[in-house]
Amino acid sequence: QSALTQPPSASGSPGQSVTISCTGTSRDVGAYNYVSWYQQHPGKAPKLMIYEVTKRPSGVPDRFSGSKSGNTASLTVSGLQAEDEGDYYCCSRAGNNNWVFGGGTKVTVL
Amino acid sequence: QVQLVQSGSELKKPGASVKVSCKASGYGFSTYAMSWVRQAPGQGLEWMGWINTNTGNPSYAQDFTGRFVLSLDTSVSTAYLQISNLKAEDTAVYYCARSYQPRGWADYWGQGTLVTVSS
Numbered sequence: 641q642s643a644l645t646q647p648p649s650a651s652g653s654p655g656q657s658v659t660i661s662c663t664g665t666s667r668d669v670g671a672y673n674y675v676s677w678y679q680q681h682p683g684k685a686p687k688l689m690i691y692e693v694t695k696r697p698s699g700v701p702d703r704f705s706g707s708k709s710g711n712t713a714s715l716t717v718s719g720l721q722a723e724d725e726g727d728y729y730c731c732s733r734a735g736n737n738n739w740v741f742g743g744g745t746k747v748t749v750l
Numbered sequence: 751q752v753q754l755v756q757s758g759s760e761l762k763k764p765g766a767s768v769k770v771s772c773k774a775s776g777y778g779f780s781t782y783a784m785s786w787v788r789q790a791p792g793q794g795l796e797w798m799g800w801i802n803t804n805t806g807n808p809s810y811a812q813d814f815t816g817r818f819v820l821s822l823d824t825s826v827s828t829a830y831l832q833i834s835n836l837k838a839e840d841t842a843v844y845y846c847a848r849s850y851q852p853r854g855w856a857d858y859w860g861q862g863t864l865v866t867v868s869s
Contacts, residue, residue: 643794672854674853674854674855676854676855676856678795680795685845685859685860685861685862686787686795686845686847686859687859688855688856688857691850691853691855691857692853692855697857729794729795731795731797731854731855732854733852733853733854734854736809737800737809737851737852737854738797738809738811738854739785739797739811739854740797741787741794741795741796741797742794743794744794744795
């Protein structure tokens with residue numbers, strides 16, 4: 641199972657928006673509406689930000705939104721804030737109840 | 751509140767074994783699956799597999815068969831990851847995560863356990 645493809649980095653100024661793409665295949669991202677996104681700060685455990693493509697867990701700001709088209713999912717962070725800086729990983733269900741993660745994107749708030 | 755508390759850091763020699771624990775509290779342990787995720791130093795997240803906390807049946811990602819064993823002790827709401835014949839490339843932080851299977855996402859994560867393999 642190959643990792644999903646994410647850009648290594650993304651950046652934006654405070655208040656701007658940044659969108660991170662996550663490209664898989666018809667066997668994972670394209671096959672299921674089970675894409676999730678995780679935020680990770682240095683030395684900390686990942687935190688769930690989006691699940692099932694578009695849903696936000698309780699407590700996650702509505703500045704975070706998810707979408708999917710075909711084999712590519714996206715995470716958009718609107719109104720960037722300093723605390724949004726960190727690494728972001730997408731994840732998709734794949735065949736046989738497996739999961740596959742993306743390589744991660746480092747978001748920098750300029 | 752939901753908590754997953756993992757055991758502490760380990761320093762092991764190549765060829766040894768290690769067993770990492772993940773104690774769950776604040777929810778019905780057998781209601782959710784438990785997944786394990788590896789993160790090598792400076793690298794991304796890798797899904798290792800999951801265990802059905804009802805049946806105890808584990809399922810492993812392709813790269814984590816053979817030396818990796820997932821198990822449970824439901825009497826103490828604890829999941830375990832055992833790695834045998836440790837290699838230097840097993841040096842990583844290992845996370846447990848409460849999971850929704852087969853949907854493929856995790857809402858609560860342990861704090862991580864650093865396993866260092868060095869002679």
